[in-house]
Amino acid sequence: MQFSKRSYVLPASPIRKLEPYLEEALSRGVKVYPLHIGQPDVETPKGYFEALKAYNGKVLSYGRSQGELKLIDKIVEYYNNIKIPLERKDVLITNGGSEALHYAMLIVCDPGDEVIIPEPFYPSYAAFIASALGNIVPITTKAEDGFHLPAKDEIAKLITSRTKAILISNPGNPTGIVYSREELESLADIAIQNNLIIIADEVYREFVYMDSPYTSLGHIDRIRDRVVIVDSISKRYSACGARIGCLVSKNEEFMSLALKYCQSRGCPPLLEQLGAAALYDTPISYIRKVNKEYRERRDILFEGLKSIPGVICKQPDGAFYIMAKLPVLDAEKFVIWMLQDFALDDETISAAPGEGFYATPGLGKSEIRMSYALQKEDLKKAVRILAEALSVYPG
Ligand SMILES: Cc1ncc(COP(=O)(O)O)c(C=O)c1O
Known part of the structure; x- marks a missing residue:
């Protein structure tokens, strides 16, 4: 066969x-x-398990395809606190950051389209892009340069008529890179000049060990509608087994396409979303x-x-x-x-x-x-x- x-x-x-x-x-x-x-x-903070135990419904029913409002509201509040203003419609709950990445690649790529990614990268990116029949165009980074990005001109040389998106992990798995504001601004310039979307995988946002402040791509206002943030509770709250993540974007077209994928899988797991909502109350x-x-x-x-x-x-x-x-x-x-x-x-x-x-x-x-x-x-x-x-x- x-x-x-x-x-x-x-x-x-x-x-x-x-x-x-x-x-x-x-x-x-x-x-x-x-x-x-x-x-x-x-x-994992105890609040997660307490929320599960407190569930007293008689039927474990389907929920909203977008995700439970209780969790979405917590995520909106979390983002507002880190100065990325969101509304409910800007968040879709997914089965971990993994499903968010998978949907993002399916939305971005037609067969043969290209996604620019700094390498070394998180290997599941290759699997998600391959399943969307896209191709990776790598920006090779090296330990000698601290895994930082090359100059903007070097990255711009990689753009072809098939380039659809730039995908970064920030902080980076596997390198531990935390991109500077200047690097992110360069990516923003490239995205604007070439009409690209940037997928920002920020599942390690809380794991930054520098004294200087962390910049999210969501902080760069001029690309507000060109950024899709992939997020997850897996690492933030040590809750990998809950399988709760989300897609965050101000790009309405992207989100309406993503919703169709979310609808096709029904909904994210209900109890885990309630547990996740409680996690967002974990003290700083x-x-x-x-x-x-x-x-x-x-x-x-x-x-x-x-x-x-x-x-x-x-x-x-x-x-x-x-x-x-x-x-x-x-x-x-x-x-x-x-x-x-x-x-x-x-x-x-x-x-x-x-x-x-x-x-x-x-x-x-x-x-x-x-x-x-x-x-x-x-x-x-x-x-x-x-x-x-x-x-x-x-x-
Ligand atoms: C960079 C990166 N993105 C996304 C994920 C997926 O996380 P999850 O699906 O558990 O939310 C991982 C998991 O290790 C990761 O390292």
């Missing part, structure tokens, strides 16, 4: 594809520190505490990696990942070897091989992405394990 070509070309997730090796290592009794995935271990002290914790974890992992001979990386300013270049030719083989053949005191680590974070063939082969969503002591052990593994790796 032959299925759709797009399904065959859909890339496997580099974050999850080595999990069978991880499971096999666990079954041998080896402890594996899971640095491959961005699963926060911080407790929770966010501050989590931010401080992650900043300390970042320092531990970054300082640890810097001390390993041959490892090259840049201190991330946001999110909770480090993209590191290792002194190996093939990082995927190295990670598999760490899971299959290596252990230090019956412990090893998993990491995501870098190649799947790039669209340019051959890039990222020596790189891995590591998440620091783990306890500090575990991160210290993980660094020790990596250093030892690199020193004895036969590959």
Whole structure:
């Protein structure tokens, strides 16, 4: 039987594809520190579970395709507080930021259309664009330049008659980049000059470790109707399993098209939306505490990696990942070897091989992405394990 070509070309997730090796290592009794995935271990605020318990409806019915007003109002209030004025109609609730990204790509791309993305990028972008039959046009960024964007002229050279959108993750997964106001203004100029939409994936907005203020693309007034923000409670409130995110945009045409996709899937999960609405009442002290914790974890992992001979990386300013270049030719083989053949005191680590974070063939082969969503002591052990593994790796 032959299925759709797009399904065959859909890339496997580099974050999850080595999990069978991880499971096999666990079954041998080896402890594996899971640095491959961005699963926060911080407790989800209790308000979420209390809202679920308080539900006393007798029928778990369908809800609005746009999402529950109770949650939408909380999101509008949250955005107004961060100086991005919204109305109810500017928000559509989705099954995680993932569904929001998927719909955005389906709306943006006809077959063969192009989306410009700084690479390395979050690998699901490639899957969503492939399923929309679009193509990625990468802006290659490097650790040496702090993963910052090249000059505006360089980016403008990538524009063709098929270019439809620019997609950025800010703060960035996997690089930890936080784009400056100037960089975002340059993207705004390019978008205006070429009639493009900008998809701003800002699911890590609260995870910024710099003292200077964070700029959202939603803060740039002159592109108010050219920006679609992808958001989620997964990281903000450590609620990945709730699967609640949203699309935010002032572009009425985009939102009316997005609503048709939302209608076709019925509605987002009801109870989880009630839980999510309660999460938006979480005191700001929770966010501050989590931010401080992650900043300390970042320092531990970054300082640890810097001390390993041959490892090259840049201190991330946001999110909770480090993209590191290792002194190996093939990082995927190295990670598999760490899971299959290596252990230090019956412990090893998993990491995501870098190649799947790039669209340019051959890039990222020596790189891995590591998440620091783990306890500090575990991160210290993980660094020790990596250093030892690199020193004895036969590959
Ligand atoms: C950059 C980025 N965007 C979007 C998502 C999707 O998040 P979710 O679907 O859990 O809301 C993730 C998840 O890791 C991510 O790293």
